[in-house]
Structures are given as C-alpha cells and as structure tokens.
Amino acid sequence: MSTGSLFCDSLTKVYGDSKGRKALDSVSLEVPSHGIFSLIGMNGAGKTTLVRILATQLAPTAGRATINGLDVMPDAKRIREHIACIPQEARTIPWMTPKQTVLSYLLWRGVSYEEAGRKASEALAKVGLGAQENLLNRRLSGGTKRKVLVATVLSSDADIIFLDEPTTGLDPISRQELWTSLTKLAEDRFLILTTHYLEEAERLANVIGILHRGKLVGLGTLDELRSTLKYQYSLMVTSDTELPVVREGLVTRGVTGQTQMLTDEPEAYEISRVLLEKGAKFSMSKVSLEDIFFHLVHRTGEEDSQ
Amino acid sequence: MRTWGREVLASVLVNSIYEMKNYPVVLLNTVLSPLSFLIVITFVSKGQLIGEAIEGGFIMSMFQSGMSLQGDLSHLKNDFKLQDMVVSSPTTPSAYATGMAVGEIIYSIPALAVLTILAAIYIRPGAIESLELLGVFLLMFLGSVAIGFTLSTFSSDIVQSFAFSRLISTIFATLPPVYYPITYIPLPFRYAAYLSPTTYAGEIAQSSTGLIQLSTADIFSAWAILIAVSLALLLIAVKKARWRDV
Numbered sequence: 147m148s149t150g151s152l153f154c155d156s157l158t159k160v161y162g163d164s165k166g167r168k169a170l171d172s173v174s175l176e177v178p179s180h181g182i183f184s185l186i187g188m189n190g191a192g193k194t195t196l197v198r199i200l201a202t203q204l205a206p207t208a209g210r211a212t213i214n215g216l217d218v219m220p221d222a223k224r225i226r227e228h229i230a231c232i233p234q235e236a237r238t239i240p241w242m243t244p245k246q247t248v249l250s251y252l253l254w255r256g257v258s259y260e261e262a263g264r265k266a267s268e269a270l271a272k273v274g275l276g277a278q279e280n281l282l283n284r285r286l287s288g289g290t291k292r293k294v295l296v297a298t299v300l301s302s303d304a305d306i307i308f309l310d311e312p313t314t315g316l317d318p319i320s321r322q323e324l325w326t327s328l329t330k331l332a333e334d335r336f337l338i339l340t341t342h343y344l345e346e347a348e349r350l351a352n353v354i355g356i357l358h359r360g361k362l363v364g365l366g367t368l369d370e371l372r373s374t375l376k377y378q379y380s381l382m383v384t385s386d387t388e389l390p391v392v393r394e395g396l397v398t399r400g401v402t403g404q405t406q407m408l409t410d411e412p413e414a415y416e417i418s419r420v421l422l423e424k425g426a427k428f429s430m431s432k433v434s435l436e437d438i439f440f441h442l443v444h445r446t447g448e449e450d451s452q
Numbered sequence: 453m454r455t456w457g458r459e460v461l462a463s464v465l466v467n468s469i470y471e472m473k474n475y476p477v478v479l480l481n482t483v484l485s486p487l488s489f490l491i492v493i494t495f496v497s498k499g500q501l502i503g504e505a506i507e508g509g510f511i512m513s514m515f516q517s518g519m520s521l522q523g524d525l526s527h528l529k530n531d532f533k534l535q536d537m538v539v540s541s542p543t544t545p546s547a548y549a550t551g552m553a554v555g556e557i558i559y560s561i562p563a564l565a566v567l568t569i570l571a572a573i574y575i576r577p578g579a580i581e582s583l584e585l586l587g588v589f590l591l592m593f594l595g596s597v598a599i600g601f602t603l604s605t606f607s608s609d610i611v612q613s614f615a616f617s618r619l620i621s622t623i624f625a626t627l628p629p630v631y632y633p634i635t636y637i638p639l640p641f642r643y644a645a646y647l648s649p650t651t652y653a654g655e656i657a658q659s660s661t662g663l664i665q666l667s668t669a670d671i672f673s674a675w676a677i678l679i680a681v682s683l684a685l686l687l688i689a690v691k692k693a694r695w696r697d698v
Contacts, residue, residue: 239470242474302541
C-alpha cells in the first residue's frame, strides 16, 4: 500500500437511535500514514470508536474516512489486506500456546502452515518469548499475554497496525520493552495507537490527536500542539518559597505543595533567575503533553458549559 | 481458494483441535450430552425405542453443533475480541464461520462415532437409507450453524448468549419428538411439535429406516419443509449476520 494519509471528514458515530450518545462528533483530520499516530483522551472520549471505524470493525453513522485513498466502507475488503489490529481488551485464548496464537492468526491472513509456524517463532523471539512459545497462555503473566498479542500483528505483513491501549496493565519494564518494539515496528509501518499514558504518546508518537467527548480538540506534532498554547514553558517549584509575581502566565497550586507556573520564554528565564537567587528548588521545561492535554480538555469543557 | 482453505484451517484449529489437544476433558461433555437422552429413552422404553433414540442422538448432535457454535463464537468475540481481530484481516466471514462450524463437527466426532457403532448394530441401514440419514443430519447441521453464526454476531454478552443457546437447544432438540415417534405425544402438542424443523428431521430419519410408516406425500412434505427451513436460515445468515458492527 503506497504511503499517503489517513483522512477523516466529519466522521460521526451515534450508538443506538439518532437520539443516542454521540461517541464521535464530526471528527475531521488528515495525518501522514507513516510513523506513529497516537490518539489520547479520557475514558469515553471516542478513541476506541474511531479506531474501530478505521479498522473496518464498525460502521460510522455519518462522514467518511480513507486510508491511503481507500474508503473504510466501500473499500473495506482491500483495506483489510493491509491492516492488523489488537483491539482494546483483547485477550489471549487460555487453551492455546503463544505459538498456536500467532500461527492461527497468520493462517487467517492466508500464510501457509509451514511459513506461519516459522514466522510465529520469529515474532515471538523478537518480543522475547522464544522460550515460552509452547507454554499454555493461561500460564503466562498479564504482561506476557499482551506481548503475545503484539507478536501476532508483528508477525503479519500488514503495513497499517492498530493498537488500542496495548500497554495497559504492563509493568514499567515490559512497557519500555514494548515501546522499543513499537518504535522498531514503526520504521516501515504505520501505527495507530491509543493510550491513556500521555508519556507514552509523548515518547512514541510523530503525530498526536486529542479526543474529548467525541470531538477532536487537538492534532499535530508535540511542537505543533505546544504552539496552540499561549505559554510554552513550565516551571515546577517544589520548595516552600515565596513565589515571584508572574506578570504573564498561569499559576496552579497543587495539593501536594507543588506550584506550577506556565509562562512564555522570557518570563520563564526571569522567574528562574529570581528563584535561583532565593535558593528555591524548582525545575523548568517546555510544556509537556500532559499540560497541553489538560489545557485543551479544560478549555473544551468550559466552551461546552457555556 | 488455497488462501480460503488456510483461513478455514485457522478457525478449525482455534475452535477444536487446540482445545481438544490442550484440554482433552472437554470431549467428555460432547459425548455424554446426546448419549444421555438415548440411554434414558432406551431404558424407559425397555429397548423398544433404541432405533429412534439413536437417530435422535444424531439429530441432537448435529443441532447442538450449531448451538455450540453460537456460544463458542460469542465467547471468542466478546471475551477475547477475536472476531474484531479477524474482521481487520483479509479473512472472509464465510471462511471464519465454515472453519468454526467444522470445528464443532470435529468436537462431535466421539459422540458421532459411538452413535454410528450403535446404528450399525441396532438399525443396520442400507446404502440408500444411510444417504437419506446423512442428508437429514447435514440439513440439521447447516440450519443450526446458520442460526448459531447469525446470533453470535449480534451478541454482546456471553452470559446472555449461552442462555439463548440453551433455550434454542431445548426448544428445538429436546422438547420435539426427536428421540421417539411423534405419536407418543398427545395430539394438541403434535401441532406445536410441527413448528420445529427437528420434528421433520426425526420423522424422515425414522421413516427411512422403517421405524415408523409415513405416506409418500408426508415424506415429500417433510423433506420440502426441512430443505426450505435450512435454506431460509442460510439466507438469513448471509444477509443478516453482522460481520462489521453498526
């Protein structure tokens, strides 16, 4: 499948009748179909609905979506030759082994039995499960089971891969290992990844989409998203120091005693100088995805309530 | 075609071979369920109805395969999200469903083997009768698989799905006169029994092996109804089964 883009035009999904809940509300976007596109949002934001529509599992109520020029509705059959998906809450089947899990998935994709067996072993070895390929899935830990599922899509020749919250429930070490696998996978494939972990999106994604109550409230690279904020710098003051007056910025006092100041670059350096003179403990950084997320979600919430 | 065969093989492996290989105890259930009725009917009738009971065992096995398909597919769809993974792949719904259905038949092999041995001993059907019986059992299987697959694609809750599966099995395979002749039930209830395709399957099977006498017109109409119901159920499956959610 040629490199192109993922495109959505006023994509809407209403569950049930027309008075039902709008899970997706006129989402329009266009992102290049390579690297990692991460969708973030709170529970019920519409991430899974969007992924399921794009992965041809769910029909939209209105609007259209294309992947590299192919429409997810009329061209679903052609799209399915190029995609693989690990749905949210997907689980390994307990009475199967990791090798049987990957092998059967490859057979479903039309790979011959011998080749499927070889590819299954290779994919499992890549995620560090070579020695466990013949154990029953029910004997594996939660994180290892997730790795088995990742191995299934890794083993396929699909060039577009949907991963709906793939690292949920993984311990920090397993998550880091999976991030490494996903980064490698994204070198020659397009990954669409949903996550609750903002750090994960910040670390992995080339483009980030922020969904809130079914609406797309932010889209772009991390720098592009930063530029949508009025303030680009964050100062986190951890010590109990009298804070300097912030001429231009936002000050938020946390319940744990920390104070965060969002401000522009000149003001950030000026405040830093004052804090250093006072001997205060603080850190300064560009605004994080977490700052952007809270700002955009909060702003949308305020607009909705007006 | 080769790719289709591989897709079917994947479903067969997942729905039967791997489970049988890794959990052989599950086979006991598939043997005991159709045989338990056979044993009860045989004892109660003091051996008089063993032929009908064996044929009933076959019909129940075939019908239950479709109902088990519904439960198994719902389980794989809702608890493991397998159907979503397969939908987002080149696999066709026909390959997926066919493989899963073949898997159910493989599961039933131990029960079918026991029933075949009993049929060879107690019924001794000839070649033509055997073909007739095979036709009836195949139609039963196709019809029940069609219901099972269609219902599974609509299911969103496994508990509800298993309840449905048991309810349909009871209504169509346990209550109708499958293990004994329809004349054993009081007249008003016979009309209700004729609402079930399994009643016609039982009548054709019993008549073909000489256990009951039916007129040519009755045999013809029983075949016509059974074929029509099976085709209608297959058509519903093709048109209404929900591969992609709406």
